Amino acid sequence: MKRFQLFEIEDQAWFPRRLRNYMTDFLRTVAEKFNLFEAVVPVLRDILAETGKKRIVDLASGGGGQWRTLLPQVQALMPDVRLTLTDLYPNTSAFEDLVEPSQGAVDYETRPISATSVPCELNGLRTMFLSMHHFRPSEAQAILENAVVHQAPIAVFEAQCRDFEHVIKFSMSPIFVLLLTPFIRPFSVLRLVFTYPIPIVPLVVGFDGVVSVLRTYSPEEMLQLAARADPSQKFLWTANTIKHRQQTILFLTGVPNRSTNSCHGPSILT
Template sequence: MRRVHLFELEDQTWFPKTIRDAGTDFLRFVAEVAKPYRAVFPRLRKALIASGSQNILDLCSGGAGPIVAIQNDLAGSGCEILVTMTDKFPNRTAFEHARRRSAGKVNFVDAPVDAAAVPPDLSGFRTLFTSLHHFRPEEAKRILQDAVNRSRPIGVFEMTRRSFLPIMAIPVLPVALLASTPFIRPFRWSRLLWTYLIPIVPLFITWDAFVSCLRTYSVKELGEMVEGLNCEGYTWEIGVDAAWPSHVSYLIGYPS
């Protein structure tokens, strides 16, 4: 299936923040319940140790995604890591909730952060969880090159797939959203409004999920990105790990 870079509502500057935050809150809820990234957890842990990283700089964090659970799992495995969340459109309420839940071990940057031009004072092992597909190929390469230029390790993980089966499963998402919304935290009255009374969030989630699948990079395309980088002295790992029901593609790079 050919990659098609249609627009995602979440990426638009004009898209209402309240609705965007409701969507990213739901995606975090799904990540915490389904735990799709457990497929790549051993690989991430190994890369953190190999690169000597003491902290994670999470880019494009959305509604905090899986990062609190990952930090907790790392700590449980004897790998004590602090996390800093960033985003172009920071979901501050969700970020503050994540900080409280993690007892401060997951913190955040309040200002917008461009994943392709990370401020030099923000250090750590850079991660992107199901967010690289938001960027066109040249933009994605700039994200990787920026990490290399700063000698920062980076890990990209995508649970979406550009194939028919995941696309056919998308209609399940709005049903799951309607069923789970009362249980999503932090609680927001606005989420109930835009989910049930004026059901924009289900439409938004369905459209963006469909587009995300079409935008997701294949392992071959990730490899081509790396080949186009000026990255001498870097070790790269690219592939797919599976742990039912998820298949997570990964691209990991760190100074040799």
């Protein structure tokens, strides 16, 4: 299926922050309840071990939902790992929910942080979950270029493939919004209002979900972006597909290169 560079409503500057937060809260809840990214723990562990990094800098964090279950799993293997959450539109209330139970392992940036221009003081393994598809090819390339310039390892994860099966699945997401909203915390009367009598949240989640599928980069396309971002082959780039239970996760990883070969083709991990 051809990639389409469409727009997502959530990305628009005019879209109310409150509604954007309701959407990221929903995605956070899905990631928590279904433990979407359990299978990527070995990937993170291997990069942290190889590079000696003890800090994860999460870019375009949204609600940061995957980290509630993912960080303890990483820390079970590497107890000293710390996490910093960042976003161009920081959802600070959601970030605080992750900070409080973390015993000092999680912090966040209140200032807007662009994934294309990460401050040098935010040093660590850069991660992106469910967010690379938001960026145009030139912007996605800039994200990878910035990582290379700062010699920062990076791992990009998507939980959808660009195919008809995922278009159908994501078109059903408004139903899940209706079912899960009563369980989303913190409780908000306005969240209920904009979900049920005025169903802006489920409709926008459904629209943006389908657009997300159509905008998702394939492993081959991610490697092409990496090759353009790193023409001197300073990094080792790998694009993989992880199949875990009923979930397919695409990811791109890049680490400072220690050999002469810097680009590996996509592979399948099960």
